[in-house]
Amino acid sequence: MGSAPDFPRLPPSGISVIIVGCGFAGLTAAIECDRKGHSVILFDKAPELAPLGDIISFGQNSSRFFAKWPGVPEALDAIVHRSEVFHFHDWTGRFVTTQDFSEEHRRLGGRVNGHRGEIHQILLAHVRARGIEVNLGCKVVAYEEDETGAAVVLEDGRRFGADLVLAAEGVRSKGRELVLGVEDRPLPSGYAVFRTWFPADELRRNPTTRYLVEHGDSHNGWIGQDVHFLAAAIKGGSVMSWVCTHKDDAAIEESWQFPGRVEDVLKVLEGDWDPVVLELVKATPPDRLFDYKLVFRDPLPTFVSPRSRTVLIGDAAHPFLPTSIQGASQAMEDGVVMAACLDRAGKGNVREAVKVWENIRYDRVHRIQQTGITTREQWHKADWDAIWKNPESMHLQREDWILGFDAEEDAYARYDEIRESLPQEVPVA
Ligand SMILES: Cc1cc2nc3c(=O)[nH]c(=O)nc-3n(C[C@H](O)[C@H](O)[C@H](O)COP(=O)(O)OP(=O)(O)OC[C@H]3O[C@@H](n4cnc5c(N)ncnc54)[C@H](O)[C@@H]3O)c2cc1C
Incomplete structure (x- = not known):
């Protein structure tokens, strides 16, 4: 051709x-x-x-x-x-800081x-x-x-x-x-990511999660000990995508992507995780959830x-x-x-x-x-006393x-x- x-x-x-x-x-x-x-x-x-x-x-x-x-x-x-801003929370849902990308976009051009x-x-x-x-x-x-x-x-x-x-x-x-x-x-990196993407209708009906999708696109992160959870509402808030990165030592001999299970994600988030995060996970259609082992190499x-x-x-x-x-x-x-x-x-x-x-x-x-x-x-081993004194140290x-x-x-x-x-x-x- x-x-x-x-x-x-x-x-x-x-x-x-x-x-x-x-x-x-x-x-x-x-x-x-x-x-x-x-x-x-x-x-x-x-x-x-x-x-x-x-x-x-x-x-x-x-x-x-x-x-x-x-x-x-x-x-x-x-x-x-x-969305031009990213809101950080600790794992319990306490707001930490907002990172605003608009100045960066003016200076360096837009990201996609x-x-x-x-x-x-x-x-x-x-x-x-x-x-x-x-x-x-x-x-x-x-x-x-x-x-x-x-x-x-x-x-x-x-x-x-x-x-x-x-x-x-x-x-x-x-x-x-x-x-x-x-x-x-x-080689396994010692970490894995649960990943998903699904229509946000149920999130809009749920009073706990509605704010994430009702004003169009949004971007939020929750940072915990050796776990972080990032949620992006896309397409005017009609679609939700979230990823949860956590420790994982599974073997990756034959494959590194598996169907994910909501109960496995909830196990990773045991403790005092923000109810918003837990509701996001529970609203995830099981056939849209993937468990992706992160590989690395020297x-x-x-x-x-x-x-x-x-x-x-x-x-x-x-x-x-x-x-x-x-x-x-x-x-x-x-x-x-x-x-x-x-x-x-x-x-x-x-x-x-x-x-x-x-x-x-x-x-x-x-x-x-x-x-x-x-x-x-920086996120998984965060020193929270230092972060509360200087929340911007959490920024990307x-x-x-x-x-x-x-x-x-x-x-x-x-x-x-x-x-x-x-x-x-x-x-x-
Ligand atoms: C959870 C997650 C989130 C990420 N987020 C970001 C992000 O926000 N920004 C970013 O920049 N990067 C991100 N990355 C990394 C990024 O996705 C990868 O670095 C990138 O997609 C690699 O592209 P690639 O073309 O090298 O490989 P791949 O996308 O893996 O493509 C390889 C292709 O080769 C084909 N193939 C394989 N073997 C053969 C064969 N023997 N013969 C013929 N075809 C073959 C496969 O079918 C496939 O289509 C993320 C990665 C993960 C896991």
């Missing part, structure tokens, strides 16, 4: 890219490669990409990408969460918060509108490469080759075997295969804890920077582009990954070096300098 003509793109670069995985990493990489004139083809093992999930937040550092994709900002505008599945569908529709080939129901079972290119092998035996393969297949990445030379499994030594023709991006390279609020944003930055590096390098220098890309991405992504732990500890750290960053501009600005600094033995063909 050829590229659709009605989107601005650079002239054809002659570089072919295979992307495995249609999550936020894969879709962004595909759009950006298309923008830069590379030819791209996507594979995903899922037979369909259904609009599943709960609320997700894209910081200004990734929201800026949406603005470059014709039609996407308008589509997002129809579905995004509109909304239903994960709906935002994902908007990006997928944009990928298709660009004419990019999307192959669903295609599980990649093997990665291969030599000095001149890379290939993927599908479960049905078909083999596809390209100048570069991006393995964007999430935490259970098969591509990691080629990159690391050993089979590698994600930083990989590299994201790049031995011959620099296969690259891990997104969660395949660096799974994030939700408390960083940056996993999807960093997955998107990976794709944006790769497309720009390939543009700068040209077809004859794909492996050089990959090395420069890794150099640009590696430190930034790992520094930001750490913020997931910092925020979780919203740092300019993360949010005010333009990954595309930075990649173009630093490409030459980084290429010059690469060790001599790095191949340049």
Whole structure:
């Protein structure tokens, strides 16, 4: 399938890219490669990409990408969460502080918060509108490469080759075997999240929960000892999404997402938890509740295969804890920077582009990954005497070096300098 003509793109670069995985990493990489004139083809093992999930937040550092994709900002505008403030409470319901994001938005631009599945569908529709080939129901079972290119092998035996393969297949990445030379499994983080998203009609009828949904969108958090509970009313208060992060040491050998049980959530919230929270949980339709074990891993030594023709991006390279609020944003930055590096390098220098890309991405992504732990500890191990003296110490750290960053501009600005600094033995063909 050829590229659709009605989107601005650079002239054809002659570089072919295979992307495995249609999550936020894969879709962004595909759009950006298309923008830069590379030819791209996507594979995903899922037979369909259904609009599943709960609320997700894209910081200004990734929201800026949406603005470059014709039609996407308008589509997002129809579905995004509109609250500018976040109210913190302790677990019993005592109000602690309000974090107001309006100044941040004036300074750095807006963020995009909304239903994960709906935002994902908007990006997928944009990928298709660009004419990019999307192959669903295609599980990649093997990665291969030599000095001149890379290939993927599908479960049905078909083999596809390209100048570069991006393995964007999430935490259970098969591509990691080629990159690391050993089979590698994600580790439990010691935490899990109950997650849900459901129509708010019953909450509106209940006098205890009505205030959360009757004035449109709202955002509230309750912070307890090693547990936090976040609730967002979306779409004018017609839909409720909540997540509850708690300690969990279940094994994740085969799976890390299970149907959730209301009684299990209530067990986590035993004690003097706010009745508002308990009512929210009790109103949750059981078939809409998921128990998601959070996985983590120590930083990989590299994201790049031995011959620099296969690259891990997104969660395949660096799974994030939700408390960083940056996993999807960093997955998107990976794709944006790769497309720009390939543009700068040209077809004859794909492996050089990959090395420069890794150099640009590696430190930034790992520094930001750490913020997931910092925020979780800031909340879960809160010193409440100190918090009552300084309630704002509970606020999310919203740092300019993360949010005010333009990954595309930075990649173009630093490409030459980084290429010059690469060790001599790095191949340049
Ligand atoms: C509870 C929770 C809340 C979060 N909240 C936020 C937030 O607010 N903001 C934020 O930025 N991040 C958040 N994150 C993190 C974010 O969701 C992830 O970092 C991001 O979605 C990763 O995207 P990805 O494309 O790398 O991987 P995925 O979304 O996992 O996509 C991988 C794709 O690859 C496909 N695939 C897998 N194996 C194969 C194969 N062998 N062959 C073909 N296809 C394959 C899968 O079907 C899937 O479609 C949150 C995470 C969690 C768990």
